[in-house]
Amino acid sequence: MKILVTGGAGYxxxxxxxxxxxxxxxxxxxxxxxxxxxxxxxxSSDKNFRLxxxxxxxxxxxxxxxxxxxxxxxxxxxxxDPACKKNPELARKTNFDATLKIAHLCKEKxxxxxxxxxxxxVYGFSNSQQLTEESALNPVSLYAITRLYSERALRVLSNSxxxxxxxxxxxxxxxxxxxxxxxxxNTLSMKAATEGxxxxxxxxxxxPFVHVSDIVDAINLVIESPVEKVAGxxxxxxxxxxxxxxxxxxxxxxxxxxxxxxxSVDEIDDPRSYxxxxxxxxxxxxxxxxxxxxxxxxxxVEAIKSGAIKNTADAKYYNHLI
Ligand SMILES: NC(=O)c1ccc[n+]([C@@H]2O[C@H](COP(=O)([O-])OP(=O)(O)OC[C@H]3O[C@@H](n4cnc5c(N)ncnc54)[C@H](O)[C@@H]3O)[C@@H](O)[C@H]2O)c1
Numbered sequence: 001m002k003i004l005v006t007g008g009a010g011y012x013x014x015x016x017x018x019x020x021x022x023x024x025x026x027x028x029x030x031x032x033x034x035x036x037x038x039x040x041x042x043x044s045s046d047k048n049f050r051l052x053x054x055x056x057x058x059x060x061x062x063x064x065x066x067x068x069x070x071x072x073x074x075x076x077x078x079x080x081d082p083a084c085k086k087n088p089e090l091a092r093k094t095n096f097d098a099t100l101k102i103a104h105l106c107k108e109k110x111x112x113x114x115x116x117x118x119x120x121x122v123y124g125f126s127n128s129q130q131l132t133e134e135s136a137l138n139p140v141s142l143y144a145i146t147r148l149y150s151e152r153a154l155r156v157l158s159n160s161x162x163x164x165x166x167x168x169x170x171x172x173x174x175x176x177x178x179x180x181x182x183x184x185x186n187t188l189s190m191k192a193a194t195e196g197x198x199x200x201x202x203x204x205x206x207x208p209f210v211h212v213s214d215i216v217d218a219i220n221l222v223i224e225s226p227v228e229k230v231a232g233x234x235x236x237x238x239x240x241x242x243x244x245x246x247x248x249x250x251x252x253x254x255x256x257x258x259x260x261x262x263x264s265v266d267e268i269d270d271p272r273s274y275x276x277x278x279x280x281x282x283x284x285x286x287x288x289x290x291x292x293x294x295x296x297x298x299x300x301v302e303a304i305k306s307g308a309i310k311n312t313a314d315a316k317y318y319n320h321l322i
Contacts, residue, residue, distance in 0.1 A: 007076030163231030203247030
């Protein structure tokens with residue numbers, strides 16, 4: 001299949017690119033390269049790989065890159081609450097206006113498979129036990145609002161030739177060629193490795209965690225499933241068993257690294273709390289995650305301790321510092 005991935009040089013995209021190439025797809029990455037080209041360097045000699053530097057805010061750039069691709073996976077965005085809070089205009093433009101623009105262009109081109117990366121952050125703050133795709137939404141940040149409005153706009157555009165699949169990812173963790181240390185599990189694992197102590201803020205907020213490689217498995221499954229099974233559908237992506245209270249991340253880290261000091265801070269730095277049900281993607285597509293939080297913590301701590309990742313304070317690892 002010929003697939004265009006927007007944001008393919010990012011945290012999820014740079015893992016996804018490798019997997020799509022392994023599967024024999026022809027992959028075009030369309031990315032503004034906010035974090036550089038380095039995460040994709042390893043694929044540059046693959047004959048099925050093409051990198052186009054461009055901005056999703058330019059319909060012209062996007063149309064040129066789209067060429068005769070058959071499928072689009074739309075990951076490009078200003079990602080995360082702090083980055084969007086810092087650049088609200090750019091966040092609205094990139095995360096909502098540009099999504100709408102490229103969706104119109106894909107509809108004109110009769111792109112049958114369009115996968116949109118949304119987030120479980122659209123559930124925001126909820127006391128409900130298990131949130132499904134049908135549950136009420138309560139986004140608490142501009143980032144989540146831009147994702148939710150994009151979901152809605154995409155569904156309005158749906159017809160028989162353009163039927164986007166919407167994937168609401170849990171909070172992602174794990175190693176990627178474009179590492180992020182602004183995601184809670186990655187941050188705490190990094191602090192455990194570099195400082196030997198971690199601080200848990202609040203701690204009683206629920207969050208579903210999912211490994212970046214499991215996210216990539218889910219995107220692959222959606223791309224390869226019969227169109228009618230995924231067209232116009234919303235799927236939460238993660239595992240019901242991998243919902244944790246934030247304070248439990250501290251416990252998971254302590255189990256593997258008992259010398260790490262765990263501090264509790266009453267102050268809450270992030271009000272989001274949601275416990276999510278992932279039955280739909282399991283029942284409809286047979287999706288099951290393969291990695292656990294404990295394994296994810298270990299791989300990050302080991303990568304830092306072994307020197308495979310150096311200078312974890314580098315701005316390139318933090319979306320709000322660009
Ligand atoms: N990482 C998570 O925990 C998580 C959770 C839920 C949803 N998501 C969604 O997954 C997608 C990818 O997230 P990520 O963690 O890989 O983020 P990331 O910040 O690592 O990657 C985003 C990529 O988009 C590119 N980009 C940004 N603006 C662009 C523009 N105007 N034109 C072209 N390219 C542009 C950046 O250069 C970057 O390579 C996003 O849509 C995000 O909302 C991520």
